[in-house]
Amino acid sequence: MKHTISVLVENKFGVLSRVSGLFSGRGFNIESLSVGETIDPAVSLMTIITSGDDRIVEQITKQLNKLIDIIKVVDFMEIDHVERELVLIKVSPRKTDKAEFLKIAEIFRGRIIDSGTQTFTVEITGDEKKIAAFIELIKPYGIKEFVRTGKVAIAREGLKKK
Amino acid sequence: MKINGSKILIECLKKEGIKHIYGYPGGVVLNIFDHLYDEKSMELTLTRHEQAAVHAADGYARASGKVGVAIVTSGPGATNTVTGIATAYMDSIPLVVFSGQVPTMLIGNDAFQEADIVGITRPCTKHNYLVKDVKDLAKTIREAFHIASTGRPGPVLIDLPKDVTTGMAEFVWPKHVNIRSYNPTYHGNRWMIKQSIQMISKAKKPVIMAGGGVILSGASKELKELAEKAKIPVTMTMMGLGGFPGTHKLSMGMLGMHGTYYANRAIQGSDLIIGIGVRFDDRVTGRTESFAPDAKVIHIDIDPTSIRKNVDVDLPVVGDVRNVLTDLLAEMKKHKEQWGAVRSSWLKQIDRWKKERPLEYRFDKKIIKPEFVVEKIYEVTKGKAIICTEVGQNQMWAAQYYKYDKPRTWLSSGGLGTMGYGFPAAIGAQMACPDETVFDIAGDGSIQMNIQELATAVINKLPVKIAILNNRFLGMVRQWQELFFNERYAHTDLDVTPDFVKLAEAYGAVGLRATTPDEVVPVLKESLKVKDKPVMMDFVVDWKSKVYPMVPAGAAIDEMIFDEEKKKPEKKLRTVK
Numbered sequence A: 001m002k003h004t005i006s007v008l009v010e011n012k013f014g015v016l017s018r019v020s021g022l023f024s025g026r027g028f029n030i031e032s033l034s035v036g037e038t039i040d041p042a043v044s045l046m047t048i049i050t051s052g053d054d055r056i057v058e059q060i061t062k063q064l065n066k067l068i069d070i071i072k073v074v075d076f077m078e079i080d081h082v083e084r085e086l087v088l089i090k091v092s093p094r095k096t097d098k099a100e101f102l103k104i105a106e107i108f109r110g111r112i113i114d115s116g117t118q119t120f121t122v123e124i125t126g127d128e129k130k131i132a133a134f135i136e137l138i139k140p141y142g143i144k145e146f147v148r149t150g151k152v153a154i155a156r157e158g159l160k161k162k
Numbered sequence B: 001m002k003i004n005g006s007k008i009l010i011e012c013l014k015k016e017g018i019k020h021i022y023g024y025p026g027g028v029v030l031n032i033f034d035h036l037y038d039e040k041s042m043e044l045t046l047t048r049h050e051q052a053a054v055h056a057a058d059g060y061a062r063a064s065g066k067v068g069v070a071i072v073t074s075g076p077g078a079t080n081t082v083t084g085i086a087t088a089y090m091d092s093i094p095l096v097v098f099s100g101q102v103p104t105m106l107i108g109n110d111a112f113q114e115a116d117i118v119g120i121t122r123p124c125t126k127h128n129y130l131v132k133d134v135k136d137l138a139k140t141i142r143e144a145f146h147i148a149s150t151g152r153p154g155p156v157l158i159d160l161p162k163d164v165t166t167g168m169a170e171f172v173w174p175k176h177v178n179i180r181s182y183n184p185t186y187h188g189n190r191w192m193i194k195q196s197i198q199m200i201s202k203a204k205k206p207v208i209m210a211g212g213g214v215i216l217s218g219a220s221k222e223l224k225e226l227a228e229k230a231k232i233p234v235t236m237t238m239m240g241l242g243g244f245p246g247t248h249k250l251s252m253g254m255l256g257m258h259g260t261y262y263a264n265r266a267i268q269g270s271d272l273i274i275g276i277g278v279r280f281d282d283r284v285t286g287r288t289e290s291f292a293p294d295a296k297v298i299h300i301d302i303d304p305t306s307i308r309k310n311v312d313v314d315l316p317v318v319g320d321v322r323n324v325l326t327d328l329l330a331e332m333k334k335h336k337e338q339w340g341a342v343r344s345s346w347l348k349q350i351d352r353w354k355k356e357r358p359l360e361y362r363f364d365k366k367i368i369k370p371e372f373v374v375e376k377i378y379e380v381t382k383g384k385a386i387i388c389t390e391v392g393q394n395q396m397w398a399a400q401y402y403k404y405d406k407p408r409t410w411l412s413s414g415g416l417g418t419m420g421y422g423f424p425a426a427i428g429a430q431m432a433c434p435d436e437t438v439f440d441i442a443g444d445g446s447i448q449m450n451i452q453e454l455a456t457a458v459i460n461k462l463p464v465k466i467a468i469l470n471n472r473f474l475g476m477v478r479q480w481q482e483l484f485f486n487e488r489y490a491h492t493d494l495d496v497t498p499d500f501v502k503l504a505e506a507y508g509a510v511g512l513r514a515t516t517p518d519e520v521v522p523v524l525k526e527s528l529k530v531k532d533k534p535v536m537m538d539f540v541v542d543w544k545s546k547v548y549p550m551v552p553a554g555a556a557i558d559e560m561i562f563d564e565e566k567k568k569p570e571k572k573l574r575t576v577k
Ligand SMILES: Cc1ncc(C[n+]2csc(CCOP(=O)(O)OP(=O)(O)O)c2C)c(N)n1
Pocket: B390, B391, B392, B393, B394, B395, B417, B418, B419, B420, B442, B443, B444, B445, B446, B447, B469, B471, B473, B474, B475, B476, B477
């Protein structure tokens, strides 16, 4: 089962390696990890996508909590939330396919952020499903490069338990 | 007034009440050592290896209940501490280890004697620090001692670049430690405690399983009260020995891989296990799927990660063991139950198991049995010594045949199983408890892993007694080879061992030897007369002795094997000189 775990940490050097070291040292799985400062520059937020059965995920959250520099751990599994990821994709459609490709990008609210003689770079944000669907559709147009930020998540108003 | 970082370090140690430090000097810590040289309020003990410095600090901590301190230099000095730190980490022992580091501007340049010790020790410390500015030094040290000694204790490392210990700053000792991200839970949840009383009163066949947490939190008195009041038999993990009196009627001794028959049977037959300050490690549970099949589990521990890590728990109580037991006892007083009546048939059953297969070995008139030596150590010390051990058969026999009545009298590397731990730990323990008799029960293999510390013990006039159960083998590994590898003794035969008596003498210690059973007690008594130097005793024991009972790896803990050697035709594998 996939879990999105958000981890509030002290913004100190070495914290990222404490967290990643915990995952590798205990054989936990990291599917994606994104880190950024919060409004308070002394605090960073990590969003970790991981998977495992209940017992493993329980251990992951407990072990994270045990690290001294970690302020708070939230498993979004139990919380109503929204998730987003940003993806940049460089595509080189054949001349004849260009219009069709741009149409698909538009439907998915992708933005063309760079274009050259051979390629377009499209930016798309969304949840997992939307991004997967988009990638599937544009594959035939020839993906040259592909980069994604990893997911970030935020609770809906009121931090309601599901 | 501004003072330099080395002085700040010493001021901090004074504030923490530190009297003993173990260490080894080198280039980047020269100035710290130079300042310590004049310091009257604390003593630095020079060990002969940095690993031993950390083990000695660890032994000091285990015996005294205080935080152990070690100081070493950068690079090789720091990397030599890793085994010591990992040993303390696995057993939750509070230590603060200071390592020197190259100056901050050289960090990352592969400078001479640079090692990323913060990176290296990250997974085996409770927390660690690289101090980059002398202004942060006092606060960091204050935090480190706080983290090491509170919650689930553990080692903390502080890496000190040379410019930090030479740089100048005001010494400001923070009044309080306030780490927003570190708030251990000290008190158990009330509802959970009430709930556990319900479970205890319903149980017909309960067992208390006590671990190292009982000793770390100082809860022996409360544990005894609980066991006696509710008439619950107690078994201890290896780390828990001494947490409950080994001579008590309700004690079943140690459980697990080399636990007693009755403790393992009781666990498997129980309907309620109360795990107190334990982590249900695999040496204790055997095959987890078949561990205590009919039992509900109450698990009391300060570390939430221990709970449900290895076994399922019906009722977790997170909190300091002593606080939880105190609350539990208070709650119990409100109940009018007659706890004893419902337990009598269970306690009788346990007595039957005790009689059915007690701990036993075959005495021999000619050859010294290792178990016999441990028994005699128990007798001559009247059960009052502090016993340190190495790792292997020596450790298990010391756990089985010595009865520990008090906490902090059993010092052994449980989690990591570090050969070479016992002797330097004994040095630390002897310094913490100068009036106690301190033994290191050793194997001839393990003792050679830190034998250089004879020099440390001699120069400090420490009367540590080393009892080598000399079987000329890496005995525990040989035991596995005999039982599971067709008696192929691959690289476990220590054909060339030094003459330990001469070796002791070469260091200026006393060396004694016993080769027959009737020499054992006189040698031990002789050792007890020596008050100002270490004594190394070479007990030439039966090399074929094995530790029983034994639960083979991967078996359930009641699938024990016993000493059935009598039935086997005697095999001559090796003549022993
Ligand atoms: C540092 C270290 N290396 C290897 C081992 C694996 N090991 C466990 S017991 C043992 C044999 C110990 O032999 P000895 O000290 O002679 O004790 P005995 O078992 O004979 O009592 C070994 C090699 C270990 N525990 N620690």
